[in-house]
Amino acid sequence: MPRPAVVLLALLLVVVPALLWLAGNPYAARLAQLVLLTVILAVALNLLTGTAGMLALDTVVYFGFGAYAAALLSLNYGTSFLVELVLAGAAAALAGWCVGVALVRLASIFFAVATMGLAISFHATVLNWGELTRGPMGVRGIPGFRIGEWNLEGWAGTYYVTALVCLACVWVAHRLTHSFYGNAVRAAREDEEVARALGLAPRRLKAQVYAVHAAMMAVAGVLYAHSNRFIGPDNFVLLESALVLTAVVVGGLGSVAGAALGAAILVLVPEALRGVGHLRGLAFGAILFASILLLPRGLLSEVRTLAWMRRALAAGGWGRAGRRR
Amino acid sequence: MDAFILNQLAIGASVGMTYAVVAIGFTLIYRVLTAVNFAHGEVYTLGAFATLIGAATFKLPLWAVVPLVVATGALAGWGIERAAFRPFRRYADEASLKSRAVREATLLSSLALGIVAREALDIAFKGEWLAIPQDYLLNQPVRLGPVGVSSGELVIGGASLALLAALQWMLMRTRTGVAIRAVAANLVGAQLSGIDINRVVVAVFAVGSVLGALAGMVVSLAYGSVQSYMGLTVVIKAFVAMVIGGLTSLPGAVAAGVLIGVAESVAGIFVPSAWTEMVAYVLLIFTLLFMPRGLFRWGGA
Numbered sequence: 001m002p003r004p005a006v007v008l009l010a011l012l013l014v015v016v017p018a019l020l021w022l023a024g025n026p027y028a029a030r031l032a033q034l035v036l037l038t039v040i041l042a043v044a045l046n047l048l049t050g051t052a053g054m055l056a057l058d059t060v061v062y063f064g065f066g067a068y069a070a071a072l073l074s075l076n077y078g079t080s081f082l083v084e085l086v087l088a089g090a091a092a093a094l095a096g097w098c099v100g101v102a103l104v105r106l107a108s109i110f111f112a113v114a115t116m117g118l119a120i121s122f123h124a125t126v127l128n129w130g131e132l133t134r135g136p137m138g139v140r141g142i143p144g145f146r147i148g149e150w151n152l153e154g155w156a157g158t159y160y161v162t163a164l165v166c167l168a169c170v171w172v173a174h175r176l177t178h179s180f181y182g183n184a185v186r187a188a189r190e191d192e193e194v195a196r197a198l199g200l201a202p203r204r205l206k207a208q209v210y211a212v213h214a215a216m217m218a219v220a221g222v223l224y225a226h227s228n229r230f231i232g233p234d235n236f237v238l239l240e241s242a243l244v245l246t247a248v249v250v251g252g253l254g255s256v257a258g259a260a261l262g263a264a265i266l267v268l269v270p271e272a273l274r275g276v277g278h279l280r281g282l283a284f285g286a287i288l289f290a291s292i293l294l295l296p297r298g299l300l301s302e303v304r305t306l307a308w309m310r311r312a313l314a315a316g317g318w319g320r321a322g323r324r325r
Numbered sequence: 326m327d328a329f330i331l332n333q334l335a336i337g338a339s340v341g342m343t344y345a346v347v348a349i350g351f352t353l354i355y356r357v358l359t360a361v362n363f364a365h366g367e368v369y370t371l372g373a374f375a376t377l378i379g380a381a382t383f384k385l386p387l388w389a390v391v392p393l394v395v396a397t398g399a400l401a402g403w404g405i406e407r408a409a410f411r412p413f414r415r416y417a418d419e420a421s422l423k424s425r426a427v428r429e430a431t432l433l434s435s436l437a438l439g440i441v442a443r444e445a446l447d448i449a450f451k452g453e454w455l456a457i458p459q460d461y462l463l464n465q466p467v468r469l470g471p472v473g474v475s476s477g478e479l480v481i482g483g484a485s486l487a488l489l490a491a492l493q494w495m496l497m498r499t500r501t502g503v504a505i506r507a508v509a510a511n512l513v514g515a516q517l518s519g520i521d522i523n524r525v526v527v528a529v530f531a532v533g534s535v536l537g538a539l540a541g542m543v544v545s546l547a548y549g550s551v552q553s554y555m556g557l558t559v560v561i562k563a564f565v566a567m568v569i570g571g572l573t574s575l576p577g578a579v580a581a582g583v584l585i586g587v588a589e590s591v592a593g594i595f596v597p598s599a600w601t602e603m604v605a606y607v608l609l610i611f612t613l614l615f616m617p618r619g620l621f622r623w624g625g626a
Binding site for chain 1: 360361408409412425428429430432433434436437438439440441443444445447448557558561564565568597599600602603605606609610613614
């Protein structure tokens with residue numbers, strides 16, 4: 001049996017693009033790219049909310065930060081998206097570290113509300129700081145993906161850029177989750193006192209996870225700005241945070257594969273409902289409610305994924321990750 | 326002090342009173358269940374919409390709108406408890422009732438219920454700002470010495486004070502109120518003396534939601550318009566008031582609510598009004614970080 005990693009690479013880099021090419025439908029390609037973008041967000045939030053157990057509603061802050069950074073840098077200074085990925089990712093990691101150090105002291109519900117406040121403040125800032133963000137008009141005419149003279153603006157280029165970044169993020173999340181580091185973070189989630197007694201620094205671990213999650217969200221934001229070509233304050237409202245949270249809860253808190261699955265469901269189901277009218281928000285709410293009530297562990301629960309992953313690692317199925325411990 | 330600043334203070338205090346009334350719904354629920362009802366803002370919105378429907382569609386007189394709003398609030402509170410909180414209360418002991426898993430599950434379920442309610446209203450009313458009919462509005466100017474306010478702001482202040490007094494009477498003088506205080510003080514002890522926890526929880530949700538709905542009603546009458554997202558910012562400020570007031574203290578929540586309202590309107594003197602939204606969050610973050618037990622209780626967490 002081939003390694004799961006090989007299957008995943010083949011699926012995302014060969015099978016899906018081939019199907020999209022055969023379908024010849026730009027809408028399907030856009031949808032596939034949107035799924036991959038949401039997978040980045042869900043995997044990042046899953047690190048924070050699932051693995052580290054901090055219920056956050058500030059997805060749009062870092063996502064929006066990345067998107068606005070990309071839009072304004074490329075329009076004002078003509079930077080390449082590669083530079084922006086590095087800059088926005090690093091800046092968000094730094095900001096996330098500072099915010100994280102302060103916020104991880106808050107117990108569950110207070111952390112959730114503080115991040116909700118951050119999300120609403122971010123929206124208000126983007127809306128009102130007109131000189132920088134062009135206010136409610138949004139930023140138009142953002143260039144597509146380009147490396148020097150190499151034009152990646154078509155659907156295939158956009159798809160491959162997103163797929164490669166997405167794979168990189170999933171790989172990082174996988175290595176952080178399925179490792180001793182992941183065990184330490186899970187210990188900090190379950191009981192800070194016990195973790196401290198074991199010689200871990202639970203708050204530092206949580207702040208680190210917060211910083212990593214912020215960087216991933218900002219990276220997704222850069223990709224979003226360049227693929228959507230337009231961003232406005234309405235792209236970064238609290239409901240979008242709730243969307244990503246729903247994806248993580250539906251997929252299974254703490255499970256990387258679950259987060260990816262949840263993201264795919266949460267993008268594709270409302271698309272299927274698009275004909276019925278303006279039901280997107282209602283669908284998210286209903287899915288979240290049904291999921292927390294009927295499937296509180298999600299579709300792929302953390303325990304099952306971890307057990308599966310442990311077997312795969314023991315069998316050496318994940319290559320170096322398995323043998324090196 | 327000149328009249329302008331006094332005016333701002335009066336407006337801030339009246340807005341703050343609505344935060345206080347909404348915050349009390351939060352605080353009551355937190356005291357009994359240590360859980361937060363994220364659908365509370367939608368109760369406020371529902372109260373405002375009930376006012377709109379009573380006034381614009383059925384053309385009821387104002388005194389008849391009040392029972393409609395009260396009924397809407399009580400029904401909404403009962404529904405939220407039934408749908409988002411009861412399914413997670415599987416065991417009756419204190420450890421599992423107040424466990425982290427239950428708290429986070431109910432946080433998510435009430436958040437989801439809130440989203441469903443908000444989006445359903447948004448679809449039903451097309452997301453527009455809807456006007457309350459002119460003759461119901463409370464916007465006659467009133468002069469109090471150097472201060473000129475509108476009658477709506479006076480009514481908000483007066484109604485909030487009356488509601489707080491009524492609540493205090495209910496908690497102190499009625500059987501239900503005593504049961505609520507008993508459960509809040511000692512859950513196991515209350516159960517042992519024969520108090521039905523489920524009934525008390527329903528009562529708490531109903532009372533808190535009636536207060537929230539009435540706050541939505543007076544605000545919609547004072548400012549004249551209603552929209553499906555109007556509860557969102559109020560509920561967060563009410564939550565901030567609860568935290569600043571020390572989580573379980575009703576007087577603390579009221580004082581903190583007024584403080585936030587006044588701080589916002591004073592900030593409005595110095596910065597553009599769009600930015601005053603942020604005042605509450607700044608207050609929240611500072612309180613959480615430096616005074617985690619609330620402004621009115623000193624010491625560590």
